[in-house]
Amino acid sequence: EAGVAQSPRYKIIEKRQSVAFWCNPISGHATLYWYQQILGQGPKLLIQFQNNGVVDDSQLPKDRFSAERLKGVDSTLKIQPAKLEDSAVYLCASSQGPSSFFGPGTRLTVL
Amino acid sequence: SQQGEEDPQALSIQEGENATMNCSYKTSINNLQWYRQNSGRGLVHLILIRSNEREKHSGRLRVTLDTSKKSSSLLITASRAADTASYFCATDWGAQKLVFGQGTRLTINP
Numbered sequence: 001e002a003g004v005a006q007s008p009r010y011k012i013i014e015k016r017q018s019v020a021f022w023c024n025p026i027s028g029h030a031t032l033y034w035y036q037q038i039l040g041q042g043p044k045l046l047i048q049f050q051n052n053g054v055v056d057d058s059q060l061p062k063d064r065f066s067a068e069r070l071k072g073v074d075s076t077l078k079i080q081p082a083k084l085e086d087s088a089v090y091l092c093a094s095s096q097g098p099s100s101f102f103g104p105g106t107r108l109t110v111l
Numbered sequence: 112s113q114q115g116e117e118d119p120q121a122l123s124i125q126e127g128e129n130a131t132m133n134c135s136y137k138t139s140i141n142n143l144q145w146y147r148q149n150s151g152r153g154l155v156h157l158i159l160i161r162s163n164e165r166e167k168h169s170g171r172l173r174v175t176l177d178t179s180k181k182s183s184s185l186l187i188t189a190s191r192a193a194d195t196a197s198y199f200c201a202t203d204w205g206a207q208k209l210v211f212g213q214g215t216r217l218t219i220n221p
Binding site: 043055 | 207
């Protein structure tokens with residue numbers, strides 16, 4: 001069974017630039033999550049989708065972050081414009097039960 | 112905040128010894144899960160314990176849950192070098208939404 005795929009794996013941008021991350025969940029998983037993990041900390045949930053609807057985006061900085069899940073499968077997370085404090089690993093996860101399966105993450109560095 | 116807190120933040124032991132890490136949380140939960148994260152890799156689910164369970168085993172892993180104290184512990188027996196990683200507890204208090212703690216960095220010395 002293929003795991004959660006994410007791309008790119010690494011991204012370096014300058015502040016005020018835009019960036020987008022892509023996630024392909026495990027086939028058949030209805031729930032998809034985006035997490036932000038700052039170095040030395042645990043992952044923080046940004047947004048949760050159930051199929052293509054948003055379940056929770058209470059911790060998503062909506063003035064600069066946006067996410068969508070087209071046709072209830074793939075998802076993209078966008079940051080526009082990026083700030084220095086957005087430097088982190090962005091993890092995508094999917095689930096069809098209580099436990100989650102995580103992708104390898106995208107390491108974002110904002111200079 | 113509903114976030115779990117792990118203790119200790121870092122743990123260094125000799126190969127073959129047992130490692131114990133603890134997690135405390137603040138509100139009622141549906142279940143508590145433990146994840147492992149190796150350097151440069153994503154999180155891997157290790158074990159889930161439901162709120163009506165007190166102890167669970169999986170291979171060399173043993174998890175306990177005390178809902179009255181709002182705490183859990185993860186025991187890794189007979190540690191190996193490959194167990195070197197960060198370990199996170201995550202609480203699910205509904206809607207399959209996980210809240211992660213800060214993690215325990217475990218180092219196994221040969």
